[in-house]
Every structure is written in C-alpha cells, then in structure tokens.
Amino acid sequence: MATAAAKRKSASKKDVKHQPKVFTFEWKGVNRDGKKTSGELRGTSIMEIRTTLKTQGVNPKSVRKKATPLFKTEKKITAMDIAMITRQIATMLSAGVPLVTTIELLGRGHEKAKVRELLGGILSDVQSGIPLSDALRPHRQYFDDLYVDLVAAGEHSGSLDAVFDRIATYREKAEQLKSKIKKAMFYPAAVVVVAIAVTVLLLLFVVPQFESIFEGFGAELPAFTQLIVGISRWLQASWYFFAIGIIAFVWLFRRAHRNSQKFRDKVDEAVLKIPVIGEILHKAAMARFARTLATTFAAGVPLIDGLESAAGASGNAVYRDALLKVRQEVMSGMQMNVAMRTTGLFPDMLIQMVMIGEESGGLDDMLNKIANIYEMQVDDAVDGLSSLIEPIMMVVIGTLVGGLIVGMYLPIFQMGNVVG
Structure with a gap:
C-alpha cells in the first residue's frame, strides 16, 4: 500500500x-x-x-x-490566498458542485497567475484519477502535511465538504492569530529602531555643532558631556563599522535561525520570557494547539496523530516538546489531561476543560472553546500593548533626546554659574 x-x-x-x-x-x-x-x-x-x-x-x-508586460511582477501565493481558496472549495462543495468543476472554476477565475497555475496542475492530477490528497502532496510549500492528511481523512470518510469547511476555519483563525502576533512584535521593534535612529542622528549631526562651541571655552567639560562627545567622535570616525556590525549581526542571526534547530529552540525559549510579549506568545501557542487538535480530532484523525500535528503547529519549541511528551504519555494509556498536568506548562483552566471534554465525549467542541478563549485573550493583550507602547515610545525617545540635550547644555550652565 x-x-x-x-x-x-x-x-x-x-x-x-x-x-x-x-x-x-x-x-x-x-x-x-x-x-x-x-x-x-x-x-x-x-x-x-x-x-x-x-x-x-x-x-x-x-x-x-495577451501581451506580457515588459516588467512583469508576479505576485506570490500567500497563506491567506490558500485560506480563501479553501473556504471557496468548502462553500462550492457544500452547494453540490463537483470537485473537478470547483477546482476548474476557481483556477480560471483567480487574479493571480501563480494560483491559476497551481490549481491547473492539481486539476490535471485529479482528472487523471489521482486522489485530491495525493495531488496536493507535491505542493508542500502551500499545503502542509496537516492539510493533506485532513483532506485524505475527508476522502476516506466521504465528507470532503465538511473537512474543507473545518480546514478553512482553521486556516482563517491561524492567519488572524499570526497577524496579531506580528502586530505585537512590531511595536517593540519599532520603539527600538526609532530610538536608535534618533540617537544616531543626534550624535552625528547635532553634538558636533555643540563640540565646536565647547572648544572656545578653555575649561574642562563635565564628565557626562565628555562621554557624549566621545561617543559622537567615535561614531563619526567609525559609523561604517557600526552599520556593518548591525548588518552582520542580523545576517548571522537569520542564518543561524534558518540552519540550526537548536538555535531556533533557544530563541523560542527566550522569547517566552520577554515581559508582556512572552505572555502573548504563551497564549498564542495554546490557541494554536487547541485549534489544531480540535480540527484534526473532528475530522476523524486519531488523537495520537492529532497531538503530533498540534505539536508541530504550536509555533514554539517549548510547547512542541511538551505536546510530544503528552503524546508519549497518551500512547502509554494515560488520559490527556493528566499527561498535560505533568508538563507543568498548561494552566489549570485549560486542563480542567480538556478533562471535561474527555469525560463527556465532546473533546473537539471543548478544544474549540479553549481556542476561542485564548484567541480573544491574545486579541485583548495586543490591543493593550498597542495602547501601552505609545507612552513607552515617548518616554524612551524623550529620555534619550533629553539626556543628550542636558549633556550638551551642562557646560553652558556651569559657565553661567561661574560668571554669576
């Protein structure tokens, strides 16, 4: 087989x-x-x-x-494109449109050439008698193993329309959550970038103007002013080293993150400890786990396989390892809620809800409720971070700019005191 x-x-x-x-x-x-x-x-x-x-x-x-434009810029296929296509397939299958006709209509009507080409290839495979799940499998960059396995489960159970509806809901929720996480990570990064940019500009262009004035004083400058002037001189003489250093750090970080699983795991562990941001990432990981496991379990995928998929979809190495440990415990006969408690990672409320779901036989419904709760909490936390970050940005930039200005005016204040 x-x-x-x-x-x-x-x-x-x-x-x-x-x-x-x-x-x-x-x-x-x-x-x-x-x-x-x-x-x-x-x-x-x-x-x-x-x-x-x-x-x-x-x-x-x-x-x-049709003539091809001279400067052709083909739009890439995004995760949101796949989510929208999945929702359209679910809607058309539910309306009784045959699968082949559905794929053909979506392929012809899509605005992106790459999507039309992708769906055209899948249509060709399906028309030649290949199951849809096997037709999707070569396109792993768009349809991951979880997606393909769910489609295969739908084909075997004869409920492809219901499975596509679940996948569409899962993908839509996942993209919404991803957007919120990006928004949460963007604000702190924006504060850091703006603060560095303002400081560098002041040190390169403003401090030298004051330095030329100080040369005529003939007196020793305050220690704080000397520190700022020294940093300004170093930056003027070595700004290219500073720029190269930042570029090299970013490049090395991205290279290590791409090539080293151990490094990625360490980064995942570290970001969970960041104040505010770490709490958002904790909740996002639990929302992903619950949503993925609910989707796979409702589609008829065995719990053991669903836990493996949920571990990979959690988006963080700490939760991935914890869920793989839970999977091992469940395989040995332990109840899932008991196995989750042994990890020490999941909150009591989540474990209690899982226990109720297991005892009532409605685990998929309970997991969907858990996902909804944590997605709402992520949403609220991101909105709270957005309102908190504005005053933080003002304080950080105000402190940097204010410190530089005070440092530059200290000699003038001292000179005024001596004259007085």
Whole structure:
C-alpha cells in the first residue's frame, strides 16, 4: 500500500512537471443573439480557446495571445490566498458542485497567475484519477502535511465538504492569530529602531555643532558631556563599522535561525520570557494547539496523530516538546489531561476543560472553546500593548533626546554659574 502511494506521488510530480504551458488569450466574437462580445480565456493554444468559445455559443472572430508586460511582477501565493481558496472549495462543495468543476472554476477565475497555475496542475492530477490528497502532496510549500492528511481523512470518510469547511476555519483563525502576533512584535521593534535612529542622528549631526562651541571655552567639560562627545567622535570616525556590525549581526542571526534547530529552540525559549510579549506568545501557542487538535480530532484523525500535528503547529519549541511528551504519555494509556498536568506548562483552566471534554465525549467542541478563549485573550493583550507602547515610545525617545540635550547644555550652565 505504501508502495502504491509512493507511485501515485511520483506520478503526480511528473504530471505537474510535464503540463503544457497555459497562456491568457484575448478574444472577440459574436454570441447566439448576434451581438458582439469579447473577453479573456486561459488555455494552451488558440485552437483550444476557439473550441471552448464554440461550446459556449460564441462564434470567435479573433483570438490572440495577451501581451506580457515588459516588467512583469508576479505576485506570490500567500497563506491567506490558500485560506480563501479553501473556504471557496468548502462553500462550492457544500452547494453540490463537483470537485473537478470547483477546482476548474476557481483556477480560471483567480487574479493571480501563480494560483491559476497551481490549481491547473492539481486539476490535471485529479482528472487523471489521482486522489485530491495525493495531488496536493507535491505542493508542500502551500499545503502542509496537516492539510493533506485532513483532506485524505475527508476522502476516506466521504465528507470532503465538511473537512474543507473545518480546514478553512482553521486556516482563517491561524492567519488572524499570526497577524496579531506580528502586530505585537512590531511595536517593540519599532520603539527600538526609532530610538536608535534618533540617537544616531543626534550624535552625528547635532553634538558636533555643540563640540565646536565647547572648544572656545578653555575649561574642562563635565564628565557626562565628555562621554557624549566621545561617543559622537567615535561614531563619526567609525559609523561604517557600526552599520556593518548591525548588518552582520542580523545576517548571522537569520542564518543561524534558518540552519540550526537548536538555535531556533533557544530563541523560542527566550522569547517566552520577554515581559508582556512572552505572555502573548504563551497564549498564542495554546490557541494554536487547541485549534489544531480540535480540527484534526473532528475530522476523524486519531488523537495520537492529532497531538503530533498540534505539536508541530504550536509555533514554539517549548510547547512542541511538551505536546510530544503528552503524546508519549497518551500512547502509554494515560488520559490527556493528566499527561498535560505533568508538563507543568498548561494552566489549570485549560486542563480542567480538556478533562471535561474527555469525560463527556465532546473533546473537539471543548478544544474549540479553549481556542476561542485564548484567541480573544491574545486579541485583548495586543490591543493593550498597542495602547501601552505609545507612552513607552515617548518616554524612551524623550529620555534619550533629553539626556543628550542636558549633556550638551551642562557646560553652558556651569559657565553661567561661574560668571554669576
């Protein structure tokens, strides 16, 4: 069976690679009522477009390939695009539209060329008899293992429309949560960047003006002023080292984060300890875990497999390791709520709700409620952070600018006291 699945995957990859190239054609013609009409269609050749138009009752007068712009900027396929496509598939399947027709209509009507190409490849595979889950599997950058496994479960149970509805809800919630986390991380980063930029500009352009005035004083400058002047001189002489240092740090950090799992795990552990931000990330991880496990469990995926998917989708190494530990305990026969308590990571309220769900047989519903609670808490925390960050930004920038100004005016104040 595994060999057959591997053959299907290999066949689907070959089909995607050897698909005929699809172009956009502009056409003009006359419809059944004798009225002139025009439009655009996608296809592999002019003959294909003419045949399609005739089947639609249009007598084509001219068909030509649409000119490609000189500076073509193809838009990438985003996670939100996949979420929207999933929702559209769920809606059309629920309305009784056949799967092949659904994919064909979505592929032809999408505004992004890459999405049309992606759906065209999937359609070709499905039309050749390959199951939809196997047709999605080669496109892992858009459809992860969780997505494909849920679709496979829907195919086996005959409830593909319900499964797509669950996946769509899951993807939409996940994207909303991701947007909130980005917003929460953006504000502190903005404070740091603005503070550094203002300080550097003052040290490079304002302090030197005061320094030229101080040279005529003939007296020793205050220690604080000497410190600021010294930093300004170093920055003027070595600003390029400073810039190169920042660029090198960012590059090395990104390289290590991309290539080292151990480094990523350490970063995940560290960010959870950041005040305010760490609390938001804790709640976001619990929301992801609950939403993922609820979706997989409701789709008929076994709890053991669902916990593995939830561990990968939690978005943080600390929660991933904890959930994998829970999975091991559940495999050995322990109840999930008891296994979660042994980790010391999950709050009592969450564990109690999981226990109630297990005892009542409605674990998926309870997990969805848990996800809703924590998503609302993340939303409130991000809004609170947004209102808190504005005064913090003013205090930080005010302290830096105020400190520099005081340092520059100290010699003038001392000089006034001596004269007085």
